Amino acid sequence: MxxxxxxxxxxxxxxxxxxxxxxxxxxxxxxxxxxxxxxxxxxxxxxxxxxVHQLPSNEPEQLEDNINQISKWIEQWVKDHNS
Known part of the structure; x- marks a missing residue:
C-alpha cells in the first residue's frame, strides 16, 4: 500500500x-x-x-465488479476533464 x-x-x-x-x-x-x-x-x-453511489461488497465477485466500475468512472472523469 x-x-x-x-x-x-x-x-x-x-x-x-x-x-x-x-x-x-x-x-x-x-x-x-x-x-x-x-x-x-x-x-x-x-x-x-x-x-453518490453505494457499492455492495458482500461477495468476492462484487469486489471485482466494484473495481471495474470505479475504474470506468475514473477513466470517464479523466476524459471529461482533459480538455
Missing part, C-alpha cells in the same frame, strides 16, 4: 492501530454509522444524486 495506486475496501477494526488512540466510544460510533448508513445518507443529502 505504501507504493500507492490501490483502492482499499476494508472495514475491519484491526486496520486501525491502537496507537491512533480510538477509544471504545469512537469505535462504537463508527460501527453504528456503518450499520445505519449514516455517512451514505449524509452524502446523498449533500451531493447530487448522480454522483
Amino acid at each position: 505504501s507504493e500507492g495506486g490501490v483502492i482499499v475496501d476494508y472495514h475491519g477494526c484491526d486496520f486501525f492501530p491502537e496507537r491512533w488512540g480510538y477509544n471504545a466510544k469512537k469505535l462504537q460510533d463508527n460501527i453504528q454509522c456503518e450499520i445505519f448508513q449514516v455517512l451514505y445518507e449524509e452524502a446523498r443529502a449533500s451531493y447530487r444524486e448522480e454522483i
